[in-house]
Amino acid sequence: MVSLADVRRWKPEGLDAVHRELGKRRDDLISLQDELDGAKNPDGWTGKAADSAAQQHTKLLADMRTLVAEVATVRVAVAAAADDVTKIKQQLTQAEHEARAHGFQITEEGGIKDVNPPKDVPEDQLEAVKQKRIQVRDKLVDTIEKILDEAERTDAELAKALTAANQDTIQPGKGGTLADAANTTQIQALVASAGKPKENTPKANAEWWKSLSDEQRAALLETAPGWLGNRDGIPAEVRDQINRANIDDERAKLTEQKQQLREGGVTDDEKDKIEEIDAKLRSIDTIEKTIARENPPRQLMLFDTSGERVKAAVAVGNVDTADHVSVFTPGFTTTVDGSLENYDDKMQELVTESEQELRRHGKHGEVAAVTWIGYEAPQWDELAEDDHSVLGADAAEKGGAKLNDFYKGINESRDTDPHLTAIGHSYGSTTTGYALQKGDHGVDDAIIYGSPGVGTNDIEDLHVPEGHAYRLEAKNDAVADLARFGGDPSHMEGFKDLSTAKSKEGAEVTGHSDYLNPDTTSQHNMAVVVAGIPEQAVTGKTDGVGDVLSYLPHQTQELGSKVHDWGAGAVDKAKDFGSDAVDKVKETGSRIKDLFS
Known part of the structure; x- marks a missing residue:
């Protein structure tokens, strides 16, 4: 049985640390895939020694797949427990605050003790105050019972996963690789039960995520489906974890695309595509940094x-x-x-x-x-x-x-x-x-x-x-x-x-x-x-x-008007001057003509 004293000692941050460490261990194990593949019998090797080596390799692979499945399963259970413990601790803190506010104390055994009853209550209000305090006490009792029930369930779920791992009863996921082994039947079932949001809108995504159980969320985080990390409405911490988990996969896909383009010669269009992929790979490097x-x-x-x-x-x-x-x-x-x-x-x-x-x-x-x-x-x-x-x-x-x-x-x-x-x-x-x-x-x-x-x-x-x-x-x-x-x-x-x-x-x-x-x-x-x-x-x-x-519209209009008026006057004067000048030129020309005639 889980006691209230146990719950008070629980530390969700400790579970979070274990969850992170299990993730590192799982990744380390999965990264051994290439070494396992390289340890297979070389082509052409036959005989008793070859048969024995092949059997040992098969057993080693099976043991590794079981170990990966166990780590993944326990990690999901630890993540769910960490979320549950956080909620339980929050509920207990709120209950203790409520108790102190009304003069009660929640004991180590989960009982409710009246430590500070109200004083100097008028006689005509005594019964009303008494009934009110009984209601508060009963509510606190009910709250503590629910907290202890939830704590018992959380403890049992985590113990179940640990026992299964200890007894080697966890079946690896289908597929021949260590990564496939991590996707166990239990985890697949949780992911399938979670489903997807009805539509890709911030509101629908948020409502879907909030509706999931802690176990479903933990399974999704373990499998890290790529579509989840970019969904608006999903908490930032979740998006971060999912997107980080998919960086290596995206880099591998781009690298493979690049290698395929290089096979058999490269056209100008393919050169452009390779340059685009190189820029994407540089972007991934920048993101990681x-x-x-x-x-x-x-x-x-x-x-x-x-x-x-x-x-x-x-x-x-x-x-x-x-x-x-x-x-x-x-x-x-x-x-x-x-x-x-x-x-x-x-x-x-x-x-x-x-x-x-x-x-x-x-x-x-x-x-x-x-x-x-x-x-x-x-x-x-x-x-x-x-x-x-x-x-x-x-x-x-x-x-x-x-x-x-x-x-x-x-x-x-x-x-x-x-x-x-x-x-x-x-x-x-x-x-x-x-x-x-x-x-x-x-x-x-x-x-x-x-x-x-x-x-x-x-x-x-x-x-x-x-x-x-x-x-x-x-x-x-x-x-x-x-x-x-x-x-x-x-x-x-x-x-x-x-x-x-x-x-x-x-x-x-x-x-x-x-x-x-x-x-x-x-x-x-x-x-x-x-x-x-x-x-x-x-x-x-x-x-x-x-x-x-733009601040000078009126001034520029006024200036323009003045220029226009001045220009018009200048034209008129020029016309008058020009008319007189023409007459004088004509008169001068006549005189010159007379002089040379």
Whole structure:
């Protein structure tokens, strides 16, 4: 029997550590597949020694498959137990808080002791107070009984898996490899019972995941189906684990494709395809290098090798638990292999600055920031392509639809919505604009900088709370005055202008690319918005050439009128002068003619 004292001693973090260690052991065992294959009898070897060696190899393979199956099964059981223990501990903490609030104590045996009854209760209220306390006590008794029942079930399930592994009764999965062995019948049954969401929407994905049992979730995490890691609405920690587990498989697939293309000579088209695959492999390397960073850990929330280029989204911090989450979308020429590491650096600096600003102003909170390269941003060599040029909005509109789902997914996956900030730079601000126009996104604040437009001239189309849309433009940023997509945001009513000039909060930035540089006014301004304290921002506006010209419509009209009037008068005078001059020329000509006649 599990006692309440046992439950109080349970530590879910210990189970999490065991789960991670079992994962490493399973991977180590599966990685021995090549060595096992290499240990088979060489072709042509016959005789008693060969037969004996073959039998030993078969037995070794069977033992290895059983061991892999046992590790995988126990790992699933440990993961489910860790989730169960976390919930049980949370329920117990809540019950103990309730007990203390009413003067009760939950004993080591699970009893309810009245340690602080109310004093000086008026006589006419004694019976009512007594009945109320009986109700509280009975509710606590019922809660503790349920906690102990759940604890008993959790303990029994984990013990069942451990016993099966100890007695070698776990059957490996079908298939001849060690990886196949890990997919046991029991795990397959759990995955099959989980099924899939009815539709691929953030809401449907979130509701499906929340409806699963801990055992079903653990089985899905063990088998790591590729489709799960990119589903908006699934918790970030789950997406991260699934996507990391699929990195090696995706690299192997791309490497195999490349080898097949090289067989039998390479055409020009195949050369282009090989270059595309090489870029994807470089992107995978960049992703692995980026997510290996710690302090804080990273989360790989999107990993998609389909299409012409790899798409990825990497979070700095824990999106599932952070109080403040920002999603940054970069623009023109962005690629995973060429841009992710740098932007991840910028997001880490933004997280650090945001948390420092919170502490500086006496507030607390955890911050996470996502670099979202979930669309194929236009490139220089695509300028002439109608459907993917930076001069057109197609890529931004398509990317915006995906980005809108990503925003929704963050909110849907959590029990409590975080303070969510959308950030877009350059063409990424256009993509952000189209994402916001889709509505129902849950974005609380929006920041655009170096923006050629957000696809509309009406701030209400973005569906952002009034007063919570911000714009930054740096000196000498020509892109911010292009007004290519829906007009210049500089002149859209509803945007608040944040300074990029030198201030007590930081240095000035100029040009198109340095807004997120550390120790600058612009970085400070974005950090305080992300932290939910926009009142600490430095306001101000920087005018570009296009803005200066647009501020002078009346003056230029007046000047034009004056030029017109002056020109008309000058023409009239010229006509008068010309008429007199002609007469004088004629008169002079007559005199000259007379002199020579």
